[in-house]
Amino acid sequence: MPQSRPLPEPTPETLPFWEAARKNELHLQRCADGCGKAYFPPRRFCPRCGSRNTEWFRASGRATLYSYVISHRPAPGFAPPYAIAVVELDEGPRMMTNIVGCEQTQDALRLDMPLTVVFAQQSDTITLPFFTPVTGD
Secondary structure (H helix, E strand, O other): OOOOOOOOOOOOOOHHHHHHHHOOOOEEEEEOOOOOOEEOOOOOOOOOOOOOOEEEEEOOOEEEEEEEEEEOOOEOOEOOOEEEEEEEEOOOOEEEEEEOOOOOOOOOOOOOOEEEEEEEEOOOOOEEEEEEEOOOO
């Protein structure tokens, strides 16, 4: 579903993230030394302890809604209203994203609501992760 939104430019540090997203997988980095903490965004060192011994792993794709704002202003690739959100991944890091698959209202978007990752191909090289509410049985 290509859109006209601005797209990120992969860097050597972020390329594994974007390659995984193209396969509809959410990958994160974690410290492979003492602290073992997962983190986002990707970087060459652990932001907690400074270790350069890091590794990539496949994340669960589960998150909760930590914070959001609903924008009513148009922007390239976005039809208002749309939520700009921060989600807290089950692995610990927080990620800025958009919430999809539900109304973009305060009634529909509840803090701490369970979410799951979904992917949308934007170009031949960029597939973006979004999050959608987990629906009950």
